[in-house]
Amino acid sequence: MALDEDRVSELAVEVFKHLNGTMITAMTVIGDELGLYRALASSGVVTSEILASELSMSERWVREWLHGQAAVGYVDHLGDGRFEMSAEAAAVLADDSHPRFSAGGAGMIVPLLSRSVPAMKRVFESGRGLTYDEFGGAQFAEAQERMWAPWFQHQLVDTVLPALDGVVDKLKHGGRLADTGCGAGVAVMEMARAYPDAEFVGYDNSEHALERANRSKRQTNLENVHFLNPDVDPLPSEPTYDVITTFDCIHDMAHPTPAIRAIRSALKGDGTWFVADVHAGDSLDENLEEANPLLPMLYGFSVLCCLSSSMSSPDAEGFGTLGFGEAKARRMAAEAEFSRFRRHDFANPLNAYYEIRP
Numbered sequence: 484m485a486l487d488e489d490r491v492s493e494l495a496v497e498v499f500k501h502l503n504g505t506m507i508t509a510m511t512v513i514g515d516e517l518g519l520y521r522a523l524a525s526s527g528v529v530t531s532e533i534l535a536s537e538l539s540m541s542e543r544w545v546r547e548w549l550h551g552q553a554a555v556g557y558v559d560h561l562g563d564g565r566f567e568m569s570a571e572a573a574a575v576l577a578d579d580s581h582p583r584f585s586a587g588g589a590g591m592i593v594p595l596l597s598r599s600v601p602a603m604k605r606v607f608e609s610g611r612g613l614t615y616d617e618f619g620g621a622q623f624a625e626a627q628e629r630m631w632a633p634w635f636q637h638q639l640v641d642t643v644l645p646a647l648d649g650v651v652d653k654l655k656h657g658g659r660l661a662d663t664g665c666g667a668g669v670a671v672m673e674m675a676r677a678y679p680d681a682e683f684v685g686y687d688n689s690e691h692a693l694e695r696a697n698r699s700k701r702q703t704n705l706e707n708v709h710f711l712n713p714d715v716d717p718l719p720s721e722p723t724y725d726v727i728t729t730f731d732c733i734h735d736m737a738h739p740t741p742a743i744r745a746i747r748s749a750l751k752g753d754g755t756w757f758v759a760d761v762h763a764g765d766s767l768d769e770n771l772e773e774a775n776p777l778l779p780m781l782y783g784f785s786v787l788c789c790l791s792s793s794m795s796s797p798d799a800e801g802f803g804t805l806g807f808g809e810a811k812a813r814r815m816a817a818e819a820e821f822s823r824f825r826r827h828d829f830a831n832p833l834n835a836y837y838e839i840r841p
């Protein structure tokens with residue numbers, strides 16, 4: 484059959500567009516990690532000489548990087564080799580306390596996740612994925628934290644918890660909350676700071692994440708939070724917690740079915756399981772129909788990260804990034820004897836939120 488040459492050209496252009504995106508991401512990581520964005524944001528109009536001298540760097544390299552940043556529109560070229568970063572670009576690229584700070588996620592993809600590409604031959608052939616500690620290491624726990632910290636710091640205590648029935652009241656009066664799959668602990672520490680009379684436990688089976696969480700905790704004076712590895716100290720089997728949260732981790736678990744049952748057993752009768760998980764349909768067709776432009780990225784995250792983690796032990800259920808959408812969450816919650824299920828929308832295009840109760 485003759486090839487449709489127009490379609491061939493279109494697809495080739497598509498592939499190159501995505502190579503473009505990969506390269507832009509690599510340059511974003513350089514801007515973030517070398518402090519170039521922060522220096523640009525605080526310096527007003529600069530030349531490459533000024534920026535290089537501020538950072539004690541070689542001018543030639545800074546100039547090439549700046550040209551690329553002007554090409555993608557992250558900095559403005561004012562002519563005559565003068566550059567400026569707008570306040571908006573500074574919020575997104577230089578200010579990691581801004582709710583829309585996005586440079587943190589770049590470091591997660593390049594170089595961290597792309598580092599596990601060579602392992603994929605073995606993974607695809609054996610079927611056995613890699614745990615977070617195997618594919619990500621210590622740096623990944625940090626990158627993961629930087630990607631989601633702005634959301635936790637700006638939304639969780641002020642917007643999310645008050646929207647859940649009775650949760651704030653319990654936390655104000657000495658309740659107990661477990662955050663399963665807590666990563667480096669940002670969410671649980673934000674909550675512990677806001678509710679000093681309540682007790683908080685973060686559970687994660689990544690030693691790197693726990694190490695980072697404990698290090699961050701030591702830099703605070705929080706005494707109402709501690710961290711445990713559930714492989715050593717599982718959730719208690721009696722009703723102990725008023726609230727259990729799982730932020731973007733059920734789909735990463737190798738055995739989510741028993742994990743959800745364990746959450747049900749550890750939760751008090753009037754407790755709340757609050758779930759944040761990737762917004763997904765029940766099938767590929769549903770996901771394609773929705774035409775989310777970030778869908779290919781999510782499947783990429785799955786292969787290099789979430790599916791890998793969720794296939795990392797024998798008999799794993801293998802959900803992957805898009806494997807715990809609303810229909811499945813409802814089904815599995817009902818099977819674990821939860822009876823109330825309410826969806827929330829907290830204006831995050833990537834995640835869906837469920838308030839699930841016995």
Ligand SMILES: C[S@@+](CC[C@H](N)C(=O)[O-])C[C@H]1O[C@@H](n2cnc3c(N)ncnc32)[C@H](O)[C@@H]1O
Pocket residue numbers: 615627628631663664665666667686687688689692713729730731732735736737738742792
């Ligand atoms: C995508 S990260 C989310 C981390 C954190 N909740 C956040 O939102 O930043 C998923 C986390 O789930 C953890 N995880 C995977 N399987 C787990 C399990 N069976 N029990 C506890 N944590 C698990 C991983 O180590 C990782 O830290």
